[in-house]
Amino acid sequence: MNPVVWVPADAAAVSVGADEVAAALEAAGATVRRNGSRGMLWLEPLVEVETDAGRVGYANVGAHEVDPLLGGVLDDTDRCVGVVDEHPWLTGQHRVSFARVGVIEPTDLAAYRAHGGLAGLERALTLDPADVVREVTDSGLRGRGGAGFPAGIKWETVRTARSDTKFVCCNADEGDSGTFADRMLIEGDPFTLVEGMTIAALATGATEGFVYLRSEYPHAIRTLRRAVEVAYAHGVLGGSVLGSGRRFDLEVRVGAGAYICGEETSMLESLEGKRGEVRAKPPIPALEGLFGMPTVVNNVLTLSAVPMVLADGGAAYAALGTGRSRGTQVFQLAGNVARGGVVEADFGISLRELVEQYGGGTASGRPVKAVQVGGPLGAYLPPSRFDLPMDYEAFAEAGAMVGHGGVVVFDDSMDAGAMARFAMEFCAKESCGKCTPCRVGSTRGVEVIDRIRAGTQRESNLVLLEDLCATMTKGSLCAMGGLTPMPVRSALEHWPEDFGVSPAAADATTDAMPESATSTTGGARP
Amino acid sequence: MRQRGPSPAPAPAPADPGRAAAVRALAEGMAPMRGPLLPVLQAVVEQHGFVHDDDVPVVADVLNVSRADVLGVLSFYHDLRRTPPTAHRVALCRAEACQARGAEATVASASDRWGGSTDVEVGEVFCLGNCALGPAGMLDGALHGRLTPERLDVLTEGWPA
Ligand SMILES: Cc1cc2nc3c(=O)[nH]c(=O)nc-3n(C[C@H](O)[C@H](O)[C@H](O)COP(=O)(O)O)c2cc1C
Ligand code: SF4
Ligand code: FES
Numbered sequence: 001m002n003p004v005v006w007v008p009a010d011a012a013a014v015s016v017g018a019d020e021v022a023a024a025l026e027a028a029g030a031t032v033r034r035n036g037s038r039g040m041l042w043l044e045p046l047v048e049v050e051t052d053a054g055r056v057g058y059a060n061v062g063a064h065e066v067d068p069l070l071g072g073v074l075d076d077t078d079r080c081v082g083v084v085d086e087h088p089w090l091t092g093q094h095r096v097s098f099a100r101v102g103v104i105e106p107t108d109l110a111a112y113r114a115h116g117g118l119a120g121l122e123r124a125l126t127l128d129p130a131d132v133v134r135e136v137t138d139s140g141l142r143g144r145g146g147a148g149f150p151a152g153i154k155w156e157t158v159r160t161a162r163s164d165t166k167f168v169c170c171n172a173d174e175g176d177s178g179t180f181a182d183r184m185l186i187e188g189d190p191f192t193l194v195e196g197m198t199i200a201a202l203a204t205g206a207t208e209g210f211v212y213l214r215s216e217y218p219h220a221i222r223t224l225r226r227a228v229e230v231a232y233a234h235g236v237l238g239g240s241v242l243g244s245g246r247r248f249d250l251e252v253r254v255g256a257g258a259y260i261c262g263e264e265t266s267m268l269e270s271l272e273g274k275r276g277e278v279r280a281k282p283p284i285p286a287l288e289g290l291f292g293m294p295t296v297v298n299n300v301l302t303l304s305a306v307p308m309v310l311a312d313g314g315a316a317y318a319a320l321g322t323g324r325s326r327g328t329q330v331f332q333l334a335g336n337v338a339r340g341g342v343v344e345a346d347f348g349i350s351l352r353e354l355v356e357q358y359g360g361g362t363a364s365g366r367p368v369k370a371v372q373v374g375g376p377l378g379a380y381l382p383p384s385r386f387d388l389p390m391d392y393e394a395f396a397e398a399g400a401m402v403g404h405g406g407v408v409v410f411d412d413s414m415d416a417g418a419m420a421r422f423a424m425e426f427c428a429k430e431s432c433g434k435c436t437p438c439r440v441g442s443t444r445g446v447e448v449i450d451r452i453r454a455g456t457q458r459e460s461n462l463v464l465l466e467d468l469c470a471t472m473t474k475g476s477l478c479a480m481g482g483l484t485p486m487p488v489r490s491a492l493e494h495w496p497e498d499f500g501v502s503p504a505a506a507d508a509t510t511d512a513m514p515e516s517a518t519s520t521t522g523g524a525r526p
Numbered sequence: 527m528r529q530r531g532p533s534p535a536p537a538p539a540p541a542d543p544g545r546a547a548a549v550r551a552l553a554e555g556m557a558p559m560r561g562p563l564l565p566v567l568q569a570v571v572e573q574h575g576f577v578h579d580d581d582v583p584v585v586a587d588v589l590n591v592s593r594a595d596v597l598g599v600l601s602f603y604h605d606l607r608r609t610p611p612t613a614h615r616v617a618l619c620r621a622e623a624c625q626a627r628g629a630e631a632t633v634a635s636a637s638d639r640w641g642g643s644t645d646v647e648v649g650e651v652f653c654l655g656n657c658a659l660g661p662a663g664m665l666d667g668a669l670h671g672r673l674t675p676e677r678l679d680v681l682t683e684g685w686p687a
Contacts, residue, residue, distance in 0.1 A: 340658025
């Protein structure tokens with residue numbers, strides 16, 4: 001009999017040769033099935049052979065190794081990682097949103113159902129909209145896109161808004177460096193997102209939905225479009241959701257290469273076909289969102305947590321996590337890390353566990369110098385801060401942010417001054433241009449950091465930089481300009497020597513300023 | 527920061543006569559969509575490689591918006607190119623996670639190799655969602671991970687200098 005072999009079709013696996021491996025396996029007579037990625041990205045392409053004991057994994061397989069693989073030659077080498085479900089990287093995690101990712105074929109609706117899919121939607125159809133929203137409120141689910149706003153409150157606002165037309169918009173712009181969980185979920189288990197959006201629509205009275213998916217993700221675009229087609233064909237979407245008589249139509253829209261379109265109002269402008277310029281709030285999108293109608297805007301991972309919340313009840317989800325951060329978070333380990341990938345765990349896990357235990361330190365083998373948590377607008381943290389628990393409030397208190405859960409590791413060759421400069425440069429390139437502190441301030445920021453690093457009137461330029469950071473933090477319309485000072489200040493606070501500044505001088509500067517490097521108020525991601 | 531107004535790039539040669547009709551038909555087909563302007567311009571890029579200056583009045587006319595509206599959207603998005611694409615395109619990620627893995631060396635090697643080339647365009651992107659397997663890049667639209675200057679050379683063997 002032909003062996004059944006699973007080869008991920010996930011973009012990350014494909015980027016290191018998975019398609020070639022799949023083709024070679026097929027040519028060698030194997031039955032190839034394409035799953036998402038298990039998230040053990042350092043092992044990609046991770047090929048799994050079905051056996052009586054379970055799916056046995058082989059790491060970093062190349063197309064030229066297909067014959068030895070099928071012939072059992074790799075079995076006694078360290079390339080064989082054993083039964084994948086029993087791998088310690090996975091068994092230590094708590095996979096809720098990612099339960100099916102890497103396990104099933106992404107657009108196989110029967111497999112989705114067999115693995116617990118659609119149970120949440122079926123239950124939602126038996127409840128009143130207000131009760132569906134109550135389950136989400138009770139779950140304590142907060143927005144995973146960065147701001148951590150309670151999903152239930154947002155939904156209740158849309159539910160009680162009076163309008164004939166309401167929308168559900170999924171923010172799948174995922175522009176942050178070091179984040180890829182939205183992409184992996186869409187590529188590995190797209191029906192979870194479709195189901196979550198449909199539940200959101202039923203709960204709020206919306207009849208139309210859009211997924212705003214970035215153009216940098218061609219694989220995800222293809223998979224999601226296919227999943228939407230299948231969902232229509234099987235009556236999950238369309239005029240009568242699962243035969244209920246309730247309508248929900250869903251469309252995938254592709255971005256056009258603009259980081260700021262991840263900001264929700266800018267995303268709505270873009271969905272309307274316009275320049276992606278940030279809108280002033282109020283009005284909030286829940287009341288006046290897409291085309292001026294009440295609109296739910298949620299991140300991919302927020303919406304993807306909803307089916308489980310409905311299937312098992314809000315209380316079950318709320319039982320996970322710590323403090324006011326309930327449930328699980330999908331952390332993404334990236335950058336210079338030995339074992340990069342996806343770690344889904346309850347909130348409260350420490351940065352140290354993520355970087356050292358899961359990540360295994362740096363890929364280069366050199367000491368860790370810093371991690372940047374929460375994307376390009378997040379703080380750089382030194383190893384002395386690694387015992388910080390992953391918790392929205394604890395991070396905010398420490399002058400940092402959890403953001404979308406990205407953890408980017410740097411070794412000791414990192415130049416913190418150069419990264420601070422880059423933060424300003426990125427803001428200058430990606431600013432929507434609507435407000436002056438961000439548009440002009442970021443360009444000035446690059447110049448001031450250059451002067452500090454060159455030793456030109458260093459003292460007065462440090463004061464100027466702090467002043468600029470305070471202006472951007474307080475005066476920007478959105479968190480693009482408002483949070484760019486976060487990486488800059490944290491870099492200066494922890495590694496002043498990378499700016500040519502002696503640690504004592506840096507202390508004096510930050511102490512003298514009311515807006516010290518630990519301040520995160522104002523301009524917080526809305 | 528995003529550009530305002532027309533592209534500073536040299537205006538492309540006049541569009542061929544059939545193009546206006548093709549763009550018009552495309553825009554008319556998409557006009558019933560909600561918020562059609564951006565999708566129409568994306569479709570023009572997809573089918574014709576770029577948005578020609580001569581396409582602007584056509585799209586404006588069909589969608590009943592001003593030319594300024596079209597130019598405003600055109601100048602905002604990185605993907606909406608206004609000059610013909612080159613034979614090959616390299617887009618290398620320069621965001622933090624890829625920098626942490628040495629992306630700048632690959633970027634420098636690519637600019638050395640193709641700087642000034644009319645056949646190969648080297649661009650930068652900020653995150654392709656492949657941050658655990660960086661440095662990442664797109665070569666003619668295909669995603670690659672674990673890029674080094676050497677691997678880039680292997681993957682683009684035979685490309686013009
Ligand atoms: C500059 C900027 C970029 C953002 N990028 C994203 C993004 O890529 N994806 C996302 O879901 N939210 C992003 N956000 C947050 C959104 O504005 C918004 O808070 C979120 O989509 C709401 O969904 P949630 O409550 O489910 O998190 C960004 C915010 C800012 C200010
Ligand atoms: S802070 Fe920057 S991105 Fe945000 S509205 Fe102002 S100019 Fe636009
Ligand atoms: S930072 Fe380069 S792919 Fe994400």
